[in-house]
Amino acid sequence: MTITRFCLVRHGETDWNAARRLQGHTDIDLNTRGLAQANQMAHALKKINLQFDVLYTSDLQRAAKTAKAIEALFKTSAISNSALRERHLGALQGLTTDEAPIREPALWKSHLSRNIEERLRNGESIQQFADRIKTALEQIREQHSGKTILLVSHGGVLDMMYRIASNQPLHAEKKVAVPNASVNWISHDGYAWTVNDWGDTSHLEGLALDNLDL
Template sequence: MTITRFCLVRHGETDWNAAHRLQGHTDISLNARGLAQARQMARALKNIQLQFDVLYTSDLQRAAKTAQAIEELFDTTAIPNAALRERHLGALQGLTTDEAPMREPDLWESHLSRNIEENLRNGESIQQFADRIKTTLIEICKQHPGKTILLVSHGGALDMMYRIASNQALDAEKAVTVPNASVNWISHDGLAWKVNSWADTSHLEDLSLDNLDL
């Protein structure tokens, strides 16, 4: 049985994370804490002598700059992949969780209800998002069977990967946290996905924020 292992890392903190502002595809950089978290995460992977075969990252800079900490410490080069981006949150992007229910009450209610067909006005529905993430994981799996893949992405994207690996329904309430700069493991044995461990933040010096972009 060939087991392909994925080490999934969420990007470090941004100012928009701290402000509870929905990012989606908006290309926000890491703040000072986020850069520190990225370095702490990379050092932790180095300390456990992680052996990985390839490094992928979302092309959005908050993920790419998190991956950069790994690139520098492991002397490797990340492969950017736009399909690893966060969900596009349409008209909700740029709004805080306080502003959204006032400015877009109907969309916000639909968003909170996890209506899987709602695209949030020119954004991406949960179903479309799930299809994108699943297709991307399968493609990477086929390219690197039996390998260990290190992958830097986003809170909503990693939550979706958890749902895929655990067979959690797309419209079910969130079951796990995905903190900034957390380390998470899933695997595929050629037949099925499995969640191996989740939301490890033991390498971080301070508390880490959970994801908002669902």
């Protein structure tokens, strides 16, 4: 049996995370706390002597800069992959969770209902997002079968990977938290996915913010 293991890391905190502002594809940098979290996460992986074969990251800078902490400590280079970006949230991008229901009430209501076909006006539907992430995940798995893959991405992306690995329906409410700079594990045995460990933030100093309910 060939086991392919994925260590999934969410990026560190941004100012928009702290403000509960929807980021989506907006390219927001890490804040000071986020940079510290990235370093704490990388050192925790080094402390357990994590052996991985390849490092992937979303091309958005909040993920890429989180990956840089791993690159520096492990003397490796990350493969940037735009397919690992957060869901494009269309007209909701840039709005806080307080502003959205006032400025885009119909879209916000549809968003909260987890209408899997809602594109949020020129954004990406949950179904489109799921298809993109599943394709990217399977391509990486097939390319590195039997290896350990370290992957840095976003809260919505990791939530989607959890759904894929646990067979959670797309329309179901979010089941797990994906805190900033958390470490999460899934694996594939050649037949099916398994969630091995989730939401580890024991390496962080202080609490980390969960991803917004996407």
